[in-house]
Amino acid sequence: MIRAEALVKRYGNKVAVDAIDFTVQPGQVTGFLGPNGAGKSTTMRMIVGLDRPTAGRVEVNGRLYREHQAPLREVGVLLDAKAANGGRSAYKHLLSIAATHGIGVSRVREVIGLAGLDSVAGRRVGGFSLGMGQRLGIATALLGDPATIILDEPVNGLDPEGVRWVRTLMRKLAAEGRTVLLSSHLMSEMAQTADRLIVIGRGRILADDTIGNVISSATRSVTRVRTPESERLVAAITGPDIIATMLADGAIEIIGLTAEQVAIAAAASGLVLYEVASVSGSLEDAYIALTAGEVEYRSSDTANTGAHE
């Protein structure tokens, strides 16, 4: 469990994190979303004490991170894939971290196997690809068998097999009752992995809810209908707050009525429907709607791309 109370981080007069409160619960995967520069990494760094909060506090499993007797057993962190010296072998890197907590060689070998690094463990980290670096970072995070796992962009640079591995691993760790906090700019990946979302923009929390609620509150769901007699249907359903739009493929998109309401109206008018479906917004739509106006770095030609780290 991670709990932040009125957490503030200021660099000079620039506010990176602006008095945020949130709780990350065990037993589920919590996604941490936000545009570049929104304060995600700063918040993660404050959780493990790399950066000192300007005000407020953030606790992990009931205490400040640095007050734990065995920090690595409490929290496993991946912040930077290349947080290892390029001249050192992956095995020695993990061994040096394990030594601080008296964690044995067998556990080091175990996480190397878990991360699929057996064949390259003796090689120097400098020669690793980004994906291998991520695997090493995840192995490092798992070293202490921690109750809380924090991963910043873990799937960055991973191959499809690796992406699926991370997703399965996160789900499994959460199912074991651990706290999992995960940041990513890949919305489809987040939609498949996370149970809850915390969306942050310019240092403030924009949304903190289940993934379903975040999507439904930030996007409008529409009802999509196909019928041979489009004009009669539109006439049958007219009303205030109801907007019907004819699409290029001959379907109609209706805002303001559920699929059931459209079907009942059609039946009352004796109309045949080929298709009626409720189409909800995607996480990407929700994210872009939430963070519009909070984006710190926007590319000049395509506004609101959001995912380009």
Next chain:
Amino acid sequence: MNVLENRRTTGIPAHDRLRFAGVLRSEFIKLTSLRSTVGLLLAIIACGLAISVVLGVTAEGAGLPDEPSVAFMLDQVTVGTVLFGQLIAGVLGVLVISGEYSSGTIQSTLIAVPARVTILAAKAIVLFVTATAAALVAMFGSWAVTYPMFAAFGIEIGVTAPGVLSALVGGSVYVGLAGVLGLGIGTVLRSVAASVATVISIILLLPIVLSVLPASPLVRNLHLLSMSKAGDAMSGPPDAGGVFLDLADGYVSSGAGWMVAATWAGIFVVMGAIQLRRKDA
């Protein structure tokens, strides 16, 4: 929390926790698992031995004393290790911490060991012990390889002769302290290039600059209390007549040298510790 523990699939023993002995082991693994740092430790030994051999071989041409002289022998045997060792150890000290900042390892280090003073203390101890050990090998090795050379001229000095042991050990400790000085500077500045330049300035340049400046009492005293002067005192011949430190006379005993060198190293490590605690990683 108990339920949580039981549900974990992969187990590590519950008694594993952060201990200072573990942090020391971690730092030792880090120091010995990089070519650069191992190379520098070996370079202390190689330079020390090589200079001594060259001096030993050329000693006849450079002028030999008529009878066995502890001062002469120590000059020949310690100069390579002290002169080169202080710079190599200083650079090694810089790399131990600045190398972590440039490679990003510092993040992994501070996540595993959030107590910053603890990590700096562990680094200082491991560095001091390994650099001093390398210098001891160089010093006693130098004495051993030059012994037969001097014996050929009948001016050999045994290691048990008065003042020899303390000078060889003192010079080695000085090299270890130069390493700790580098560690402190590296912690304050974080950049490898800036730190190495500063180490060289303090150890090599400062005495030269001070010796060129007009010899006001302040400049003279500063010169006597410089890091490298302390190195000379620590690796020099036995003290004459119980004087500890006589600035007016320009005399620094080996005991005073120990104190001066430890103070230099200590000041920078304390500055580093303050920086490390106050600043974000």
